[in-house]
Amino acid sequence: MTQPQDLTWLLANLVNQIPHTRSALLLSTDAIPRFYYGLERDDADRLASLASPLCSLVQEVGKCFGGGHGMRQANAELGDGSILAITAASAGSILAVLADSTVNAGVLSYEMQQLGKKVPSSLATPSRSSSAEESRSV
Template sequence: MADDLTWLLSRLAEAVPHTRSALLLSSDGIAKFWHGLDTDGADTLAALSSGLCSLAQQVGTRFGAGEGVRQVVSELGDVILFVTAASEGTVLAVLADREVDAGILSYEMGKLCTQVPAYLATPARQALAEPTNGYR
């Protein structure tokens, strides 16, 4: 499988009518792969989606079981934003027109996330530092 996962996002957008764009990002807001966005749009959507996912996580921690974010949906004028935790450290964000079938899009997003979790995982950016005092 290619290192570039843009084709997965293109396939998702083509499979669900009224899907505008799709983006894979790291949980800390770095755009990794995208379809239907320019670079600036991908970077902006990545930062916003990461923040939205973080806010939802805090709501879950404070008022729910804190089991993690499954999906956040925001209806905004003529567009709907879907944000899903794709795998450890990775988030999938999709923008769609209001006419989209939300159930089908959510299903396809979930299917994408479960079919290729090894390719969606984002390792930590920094390795944990070894203690320098001899203790472990």
């Protein structure tokens, strides 16, 4: 089995190319930070633990009230005006980005969607249950 590629550079490119973007985090749907840029490790853990259930909640709202299509992206304006944007990046992965209130939210949203489309196999996080089943069968 090959080691996963370090995708921190992709997150750094996203943060650095969009003015007023502070940090980006790629996490698994079960809240495990995989790669992050612009965050300390503890903050990446904290953001992952908050972004995962938020993504799950929005997914369910989309399934129930969005024509059964789940979620494309959710944005939240925080108390200081900064923005939290989350998107389902690819199978089993979530992309969370924090930006200042002056960010162009349309550009941020577009670039997050493009990142998910450009490298979906690289961003995919394998399901834990399939890994556990595979190891039991060996």
